[in-house]
Amino acid sequence: MNQSITLVFSGEAGQGIQTIEDFLMTVLSKDYFVFSCSDVMSRVRGGNNTTEIRISNGEVSAYKEAIDVLFLLNDHSLERLKSRIHKGTILVGREDYVDDAFLDAFGGTFLKYDFEKMAKEAGGKLFLNTVIFGFTTGMLNVDDGTCKELIEERFSSKGDKIVQDNFQAFDMGYKEGKDYDFSLSFSQVGRLDETMKVLNGTQAVGIGFLGGGCNAVCSYPMSPSTGVLIYLAGKSKDFGVLVEQAEDEIAALNMVLGIWYAGGRGLATTSGGGFSLMEEAMSLSGMTETPCVVHLAQRPGPATGLPTRTEQGDLLQAVFAGHGDYPKIILAPGTLRDGVELGQRAFYLADKYQVPVVVLTDQFYLESIGLMERFELDEKYTETFIIETKEDYLRYRLGEGPISERGIPGYGKGLVKVDSDEHDEEGTITEDFGVRVKMHEKRLAKKEEILKDYVLEELQGDMDYDQLVVGWGSTYGVVKECLETGNYPKTGFLSLKQLYPLRKDLVEYFRKAKNVVVVENNSNGQLAKLLQMELGIKVDHQVLQYDGAPFAVENLKARLEEVLR
Amino acid sequence: MKNFEMKEGLDLAWCPGCGNFNIRDSIIQALQELELKPQNVVFSSGIGQAAKMPQYIGANYFNGLHGRAMPVAVAIKGANPELTVIAEGGDGDMYGEGGNHFIHNVRRNPDITHLVHNNMVYGLTKGQASPTSRKDFKTGVQINGVVNEPMNPLALALVLGATFVARVFSGDKEQVKDVIKAAIEHKGYALVDIFHPCVSFNKVNTYRWYKEHTYPLDGSHDPTDWNMAMAAAMESDKFPLGVLYKKEGLATFADLQPVYEEDKTAIVRRKRDLSQVNQLIME
Numbered sequence: 103m104n105q106s107i108t109l110v111f112s113g114e115a116g117q118g119i120q121t122i123e124d125f126l127m128t129v130l131s132k133d134y135f136v137f138s139c140s141d142v143m144s145r146v147r148g149g150n151n152t153t154e155i156r157i158s159n160g161e162v163s164a165y166k167e168a169i170d171v172l173f174l175l176n177d178h179s180l181e182r183l184k185s186r187i188h189k190g191t192i193l194v195g196r197e198d199y200v201d202d203a204f205l206d207a208f209g210g211t212f213l214k215y216d217f218e219k220m221a222k223e224a225g226g227k228l229f230l231n232t233v234i235f236g237f238t239t240g241m242l243n244v245d246d247g248t249c250k251e252l253i254e255e256r257f258s259s260k261g262d263k264i265v266q267d268n269f270q271a272f273d274m275g276y277k278e279g280k281d282y283d284f285s286l287s288f289s290q291v292g293r294l295d296e297t298m299k300v301l302n303g304t305q306a307v308g309i310g311f312l313g314g315g316c317n318a319v320c321s322y323p324m325s326p327s328t329g330v331l332i333y334l335a336g337k338s339k340d341f342g343v344l345v346e347q348a349e350d351e352i353a354a355l356n357m358v359l360g361i362w363y364a365g366g367r368g369l370a371t372t373s374g375g376g377f378s379l380m381e382e383a384m385s386l387s388g389m390t391e392t393p394c395v396v397h398l399a400q401r402p403g404p405a406t407g408l409p410t411r412t413e414q415g416d417l418l419q420a421v422f423a424g425h426g427d428y429p430k431i432i433l434a435p436g437t438l439r440d441g442v443e444l445g446q447r448a449f450y451l452a453d454k455y456q457v458p459v460v461v462l463t464d465q466f467y468l469e470s471i472g473l474m475e476r477f478e479l480d481e482k483y484t485e486t487f488i489i490e491t492k493e494d495y496l497r498y499r500l501g502e503g504p505i506s507e508r509g510i511p512g513y514g515k516g517l518v519k520v521d522s523d524e525h526d527e528e529g530t531i532t533e534d535f536g537v538r539v540k541m542h543e544k545r546l547a548k549k550e551e552i553l554k555d556y557v558l559e560e561l562q563g564d565m566d567y568d569q570l571v572v573g574w575g576s577t578y579g580v581v582k583e584c585l586e587t588g589n590y591p592k593t594g595f596l597s598l599k600q601l602y603p604l605r606k607d608l609v610e611y612f613r614k615a616k617n618v619v620v621v622e623n624n625s626n627g628q629l630a631k632l633l634q635m636e637l638g639i640k641v642d643h644q645v646l647q648y649d650g651a652p653f654a655v656e657n658l659k660a661r662l663e664e665v666l667r
Numbered sequence: 668m669k670n671f672e673m674k675e676g677l678d679l680a681w682c683p684g685c686g687n688f689n690i691r692d693s694i695i696q697a698l699q700e701l702e703l704k705p706q707n708v709v710f711s712s713g714i715g716q717a718a719k720m721p722q723y724i725g726a727n728y729f730n731g732l733h734g735r736a737m738p739v740a741v742a743i744k745g746a747n748p749e750l751t752v753i754a755e756g757g758d759g760d761m762y763g764e765g766g767n768h769f770i771h772n773v774r775r776n777p778d779i780t781h782l783v784h785n786n787m788v789y790g791l792t793k794g795q796a797s798p799t800s801r802k803d804f805k806t807g808v809q810i811n812g813v814v815n816e817p818m819n820p821l822a823l824a825l826v827l828g829a830t831f832v833a834r835v836f837s838g839d840k841e842q843v844k845d846v847i848k849a850a851i852e853h854k855g856y857a858l859v860d861i862f863h864p865c866v867s868f869n870k871v872n873t874y875r876w877y878k879e880h881t882y883p884l885d886g887s888h889d890p891t892d893w894n895m896a897m898a899a900a901m902e903s904d905k906f907p908l909g910v911l912y913k914k915e916g917l918a919t920f921a922d923l924q925p926v927y928e929e930d931k932t933a934i935v936r937r938k939r940d941l942s943q944v945n946q947l948i949m950e
Contacts (some may be wrong), residue, residue: 299948313944317926317934318746320738338925341944342937344745345925349771353738356731360711360742363729364750365935368742386732442948478945510935511709511727511743512750519721521730522714531680531722531730 104160104587105288108168109238112152112183113175115145118231123153125235125256127471129248130157131300133290137162137579139470139652144325144409150182157242159288163437163472163579167654171241171284173234174199175217192284194237213282217275224271236272240279242286249276299476303468303576304329306438307397307461310445311369312337313479315486316395318344318368320357322376325409326465327399330371351376355383359392363520365488365510367449371397374416375406381424384458388428390520391498391506391545393452393459400464402650411650412466414575414623420460421602421632429455429548432602433557434462436578438474440599441467447557450483454555455548456508462601464623466652467576491516496527500540504547549603557600559608567594569666570615572641574598574629577621580653588659590666601629604636612639619643619665623653670705671695671725680719686837686863687716690784691723693843698726701848708751711740713765715791717757717784734764741777741920747933748778748921751851755782759789762798762818769820773827773856777920780850781858783820784837786865787872794868804871820860821900825893825912830855832896832912836877837863839908846910855919862906884909 109126111119123138130136135158143149154169156162169186172179174195187193187208193200194213205212215237221230232253239249250269257265301309308330311319319334321327335345344366348354354370361368372380377398387394398420402413420432431451435441444461452459491509495516499506509518519529524541526532563571563585569592573581578597585595596611598604612618612633618641620630625648633639643665647653668674672695681687698708710721714733721728731739740754754761761769761783787804789795795808799820803812824832831853835843843861850857862881864874884907889895896912921927926934 299950309944309947312939312947313941315939317937317939318742320742339928341939342926342930342934344927344934346742346745348738349767352735353768353771356735356738357742357745359731360729360739361746363739364709364743364746366746368746382732383735386735390729390731392729474948476948478948479941481941484939484941510747512707512747515706517705517725518727519730520728521722522732523730529728531719 104158104162106156106158106162106166107170107286108166109155109157109171109173110152110169110183110186111173111175111234112150112179114148115143115151116147117175119151119153119175121231122234122238123155123471125249125252126155126238127300128252129239129244130155130242131298131473132248132295133292134158135160135162135291135294135473136300137164137470137472139165139466141651142410150176150179152183157286159291161473162583163470164583164655165466165580165652167656175230180204215278220274221271224274225267229268229271232268232271233275236275237279240276241282241284246276294473297475298473300471300473301438302471303435303438303441303463304333306441306474307435307445307463308333310442311395311397311449312341313442313446313483314395314449315367315484316369316449317342318358318361318366319371320346320348320354320361320368321371322348322351322354324373324376326401326468327371327373327376327397329468330397330399334369351379352382355380355394355396356386358394359383359387359390362393363510363518365513367395367453369395369397371399373399373401374403374419377416377419377423384430385424385426385428386522387458388424388426388430388545389522391456391508392520393456395448395452395459395461397461397463399468400462402648408650410465412464412576412623412652413648413650414464414577414628415626415648417462417601417624417628417632418626420462423460427542428545429457429552430602431455431457431459431552431600432462433459434575434599434601435467436573436575436597436599438472439477442474442479444557444599446479446483450485451552451555453487455552456505457548457552462575464576488513490514491518497529498525498527498541498544500527500544504544504551553603553605556605559596559598561594561596561611563594564592565594567592568615569593569617569619570596570611571619571621571662571666572596572598572629572633573621574601577623577653580655580658581621583655584659584662588662590662593666598629601632604632606637609637609639617642617666619645619662621645621653621658624648669699671698673723673725677723679723681716682867684866685716686786687720687784689837689840690843690861690863691720693840694720694782694847695724697844697847697851700844701851703751707749708753709743711736711743711752711754713756713760715757715760717755718760720755734760734768736760737765737768737772737781740779741772741775744777744779745921745924747935748927749933752779753782753851754779756784757790758783758785758787758797758799762820766798770823770827773824773829773858775920776828776830776856776917778854779856780847781856782847782861783858784861784863785820786863786869788865788869790865790868801872819900820858821911822897824858825897825900829858829912830914830917831857831910832900833858833910834860834862834906834908836881836908837861838874838877842883842908849910853913854915855917881906881908883907884911
């Protein structure tokens, strides 16, 4: 059985908690499985932010509510986190951050350390995160040489003095942490860094998009999708990516269509509100058969909702995006590897079928950091489908099936004419009812072709199940952990990676099950509705959560116990 | 058949007497005189009678959505700087629905030509006010007459840093052709605001009205003088025609993209090396 310990760092925005997270994840991932996620308030400074790090001797990729070690970095951290503390929790922080009355009732361990004072002694407030990094690694008995190598690597560009000052700050924390004899109840796995890479979901999909040949990104910043824009901008020169911050999301997706029309591979990255503005251009992509890829990073709505929190509330928006009927593809990664693979596949599928492809992620998926086994991307999905045109080229030639050959301007002797009105084979506006029906049916017929390239679902758990738990996207890790650590007989876990169109054979999974439970991080049961609408599948129970937080292992377990035998 | 002309018997959607016919002739002649290859010319247009223009010219086109021609055009040029890109539409399309894109794309200084047919009325939807309609212009919607100030696209473009600003009148085919040629040859963003009458829905701003309310700029106008251009753009008693402003030598949208800093090859012709991406996973 896997064992794990949960550390939480709680403080204000601007105190450097993300640096602590980055450093700890880097050093701990050499010897343990690790996972981290954050709860951040929508403000630039102040507030109360937390970062949770789980250390385990087995794969872990879910949020846990119960805290084992809580680092308090200000006087109002505890108030928000009281409900997550148990008898065995170790509190660490300045004496006055915990009031006596609470301490008496709590009855657990409180390690009183004044990290701020130590930071000041080391040279200033800026060293707070290095002191805490030192303390934590001392406490966990991590090799200090490894930690210092990391400090040197991160700070060497700022000069030797900065490195030395950070060493000093680290040592101060490390020494104190060592004094507190805390040993994990499980042993190191060891040498994980040789086969595993530490990354977050943003980087995973970013790498995937590059693997798919993405050579342009046009977007308007919106949390939590902006990370992908920043990631690709950082790769702009090395990987040949044109980057434009558009004036709005309407411009962004229209630009992306211009990129594809000209022969590039464009991406728009946005969140639910921005995607609403892009729907007009989604429809344009459908009508003109101009491919595009949109990364839709979900967060709670409606409207501005909870800008920094998580939800899976935009599935149906994506399914119904835009006016009129036209085919589209929706993919949703559950694991980090999915992010890389589906990011690449999105571009391949868009190009091959000349349709819009939406990659659905969410705040929790993008900003959580975990381990991914290293692998090489599949060359197969780098294929491109642009043709050199002949003089008599017709963009929308009928009689060749739903996919007409796609030319681009300036490559070949033909002219490439595309139109948002209903059009004839050449791309000229028409009001001929007969042509309308033929063109419309040609576009709609792509759906069957797309299903031949279906991104397969994953089934795990008991293969001889009679109960089936179904999930999509970022709930993958938590459902997996619940089923692995809970006691649910004859239960399988089906996670879907392609959410639209859905392949008809999926019904076979449901035929076998006497009890179907769908787990979703939204209020509406959007996947359940889609399964019903597309495949006529009846769902017995829905486990939904929509408070802006990801499912916690303990909570989901309790909810599953209510509906699983 | 000469380049950019199309087969006889085209079913043109414009009303008899529409200024668009003249503009079409001028564009085709400009493209022919510049000896451009139709395969390398792309029109990006939106919705409206003016935006139908690419349908009637033998070149590539992306006829997209209302107001969205500019972002598409800028992206096409960014993806493949070797193409000649022209964004075309009416005053409602470009200044109304596409107003935000107009503002921000002027700032980008993309190397595209922006042709706006300005007839001061919404023709496709049968006669409502447009952003350039004059005050007191009565329509079925503006029953007491337009109360909003008319938009001044030339002054706005100048303020935003446009590097080529011109106004022509479709009644003078030769002038329209010459200015469009200069706009296409200009390296950078080039706005050509084309006055022309809507014979069906604008009974105020007629051929005669435009004749009486315009005058050609003469040799005393220095198009390299921004202040002089701005003064000309602000005239509204009689509107000056010709190239108001022209500034050469500024970097364009594509020039300033980091992706083109060292490698000038169009991104559409570059091949991605997958091993380079795999390295991101291995590192």
